[in-house]
Amino acid sequence: MELMDRPTSGATGAQAKRGPMRKLHVLFKREELDPTRLAGKVVIVLDVLFATSTIVHAFGQGIRHVWPARDASDALRIAGSLDAPLLAGEYLARGLPGFGPATPLALATAGLHGATLVYATTNGTVALGDAAGAAHVYVGALLNGRALVEHVVREHPDASVLVVCAGSANRFNLEDFYGAGHLASHFEALGDYALTDAAIAALLLYRGCAAGTALGASRVGRLMRDNDHQAEVDCAARMDCLDVVPRLQDGCLQLVAA
Secondary structure, eight states: OGGGGSOOTTOOHHHHHTOOOEEEEEESSGGGOOGGGOTTOEEEEEOTTTHHHHHHHHHHTTOOEEEEESSHHHHHHHHTTSSSOEEEEEETTEEOTTOBOSSHHHHHTTOOTTOEEEEEOSSHHHHHHHTTTSSEEEEEOSTTHHHHHHHHHHHOTTOOEEEEEOOSSSSOOHHHHHHHHHHHHHHHHHSOEEEOHHHHHHHHHHHTSOHHHHHHHSHHHHHHHHTTOHHHHHHHTOOSOOOOEEEEETTEEEEEEO
């Protein structure tokens, strides 16, 4: 994250006069996140297959609140303080006993309108918890990329942005990096940001590959296809179709823009 605070080389004279440009940086996996360096930052968490896509899709289905949990026991603790919430999640791609499904389409069948969800996953919800010390924490996906970036550019015009790819148990995930490139394309088009090398790499991947190809080629995408869940991957591969922006506040995700 040190790159976020360094001056951008090669700045034009006009840029130098108006001060450092906002930075856009991408972390390859959640384990790279340094909670001590989050002050003043805008953080966007990505877990395209499936945690953040599921959260964004659930808000598109009319859910009211989502409480991200670190694991099943944390989810049960949170649920104990709430009035009849839904429980959903997974650990290492396996369903949790007594919990609903963790993927977008399957969870939508639970009837989400007006509901409160407590949601625990191996990587995405843990990444949200790890990022909680940032000034602003948002949930990103291909589904809401443009709406999210428009909100961040409008509401945080002077802030640098850190995109955190959740990854998978300390491993790089192709689909999250592709999602980071999707967001980077919108930040480049809509705002005046200096992209770090990691953000540029994600952007180049995004420009050189279709969403369905990238998600389908990923380890999780192949696993879902082999288990007859291709429709879930196809759902997560849809771009800019939901005008929802979930934001983490006091441990709870709420819709802040529509």
